[in-house]
Amino acid sequence: MGCETKWELAVIDMSSEEMKAGSEAWISGCKTVRKAFEDEGGFVALYDKPGGEQLGDSFYSSMKQLFELPLESKQRETTDKPIIPYARGHPDIPLYETLAIYNPISKQHCEHYANVMWPQGNPTFCENVNSYAKQLVELDNMVKRMLFESFGVEKNKYEELMESMEYVVRGYKYRAPEREKGEGNLGLPPHSDPSFITILNQKIDGLEVRLKNGEWAHVSASHNLFFVMCGHAMKVWSNDRLRACHHRVFVNSKVDRYSMGLMTYINKVIEPEETLVDEEHPLRFKPFDHYGYLRYFHTPEAIAKLPRRIYAYCGI
Ligand SMILES: O=C(O)CCC(=O)C(=O)O
Numbered sequence: 001m002g003c004e005t006k007w008e009l010a011v012i013d014m015s016s017e018e019m020k021a022g023s024e025a026w027i028s029g030c031k032t033v034r035k036a037f038e039d040e041g042g043f044v045a046l047y048d049k050p051g052g053e054q055l056g057d058s059f060y061s062s063m064k065q066l067f068e069l070p071l072e073s074k075q076r077e078t079t080d081k082p083i084i085p086y087a088r089g090h091p092d093i094p095l096y097e098t099l100a101i102y103n104p105i106s107k108q109h110c111e112h113y114a115n116v117m118w119p120q121g122n123p124t125f126c127e128n129v130n131s132y133a134k135q136l137v138e139l140d141n142m143v144k145r146m147l148f149e150s151f152g153v154e155k156n157k158y159e160e161l162m163e164s165m166e167y168v169v170r171g172y173k174y175r176a177p178e179r180e181k182g183e184g185n186l187g188l189p190p191h192s193d194p195s196f197i198t199i200l201n202q203k204i205d206g207l208e209v210r211l212k213n214g215e216w217a218h219v220s221a222s223h224n225l226f227f228v229m230c231g232h233a234m235k236v237w238s239n240d241r242l243r244a245c246h247h248r249v250f251v252n253s254k255v256d257r258y259s260m261g262l263m264t265y266i267n268k269v270i271e272p273e274e275t276l277v278d279e280e281h282p283l284r285f286k287p288f289d290h291y292g293y294l295r296y297f298h299t300p301e302a303i304a305k306l307p308r309r310i311y312a313y314c315g316i
């Protein structure tokens with residue numbers, strides 16, 4: 001399934017020594033990030049931090065332990081935020097299972113989550129999730145800063161918006177399809193995310209991204225490769241100048257596929273950035289309540305509006 005296209009997506013070395021704010025590499029990185037978000041809605045970040053491979057391995061071993069818990073545990077309530085905390089068994093996507101941890105950069109929130117799942121607690125789980133999420137949030141913050149800079153938006157506006165950012169880390173498990181029973185290998189159909197930004201990593205490949213020309217590009221799996229993509233909230237912030245990335249997942253392997261995502265949501269009502277509204281780009285969206293949008297996102301009314309949910313929710 002899929003296509004043979006490789007590396008048609010922009011690849012940016014985000015962990016290189018030269019990638020410091022204001023440097024030549026940074027300035028050229030800002031342009032590449034913006035162009036990638038305008039064209040495909042995302043890019044591949046090479047992010048190779050010391051100890052990163054070990055952090056990734058520990059994170060995935062904790063995720064595996066979490067998915068192995070009984071269904072009754074995984075279905076317990078862990079947050080009152082309108083994120084889907086646990087999902088599996090949808091008839092259209094029988095291979096897919098996901099669990100979400102709200103605010104993983106807080107040790108306290110990780111502990112709360114672990115205590116709900118394991119009444120005796122699980123300090124190793126907390127440490128693994130917390131450390132990995134913190135490293136990814138550094139990458140996330142760099143990308144956001146580069147995007148703001150690429151549009152020449154003032155630093156204080158970036159800082160103000162960053163204060164309202166909330167993070168969710170998601171683990172995914174896709175069981176291998178039962179091919180002998182004729183089961184297909186679609187993990188997740190084409191979609192774009194309701195987040196501000198999503199950063200994905202794959203333990204096993206299967207992620208494909210739709211290019212501007214309509215073809216699908218594979219994204220390779222590695223501990224140091226992260227696919228960074230624009231979600232609906234960033235599309236709104238940019239006044240429709242950036243594209244929410246279309247992506248899908250196949251399970252090509254004979255083993256279960258694990259992947260993870262770090263998503264950001266904005267805990268306040270935002271409006272399109274005023275400097276991105278002009279004669280050529282008239283205002284495209286009304287004030288946008290991100291958590292309100294998440295509540296709306298899976299309603300039958302919203303599903304009926306696919307693939308234009310965001311315009312149905314707050315378009316002008
Ligand atoms: O499993 C993956 O690699 C991607 C998951 C995804 O796109 C999503 O849940 O929105």
Ligand SMILES: [Fe+2]
Nearest residue numbers: 191192193247
């Ligand atoms: Fe997605």
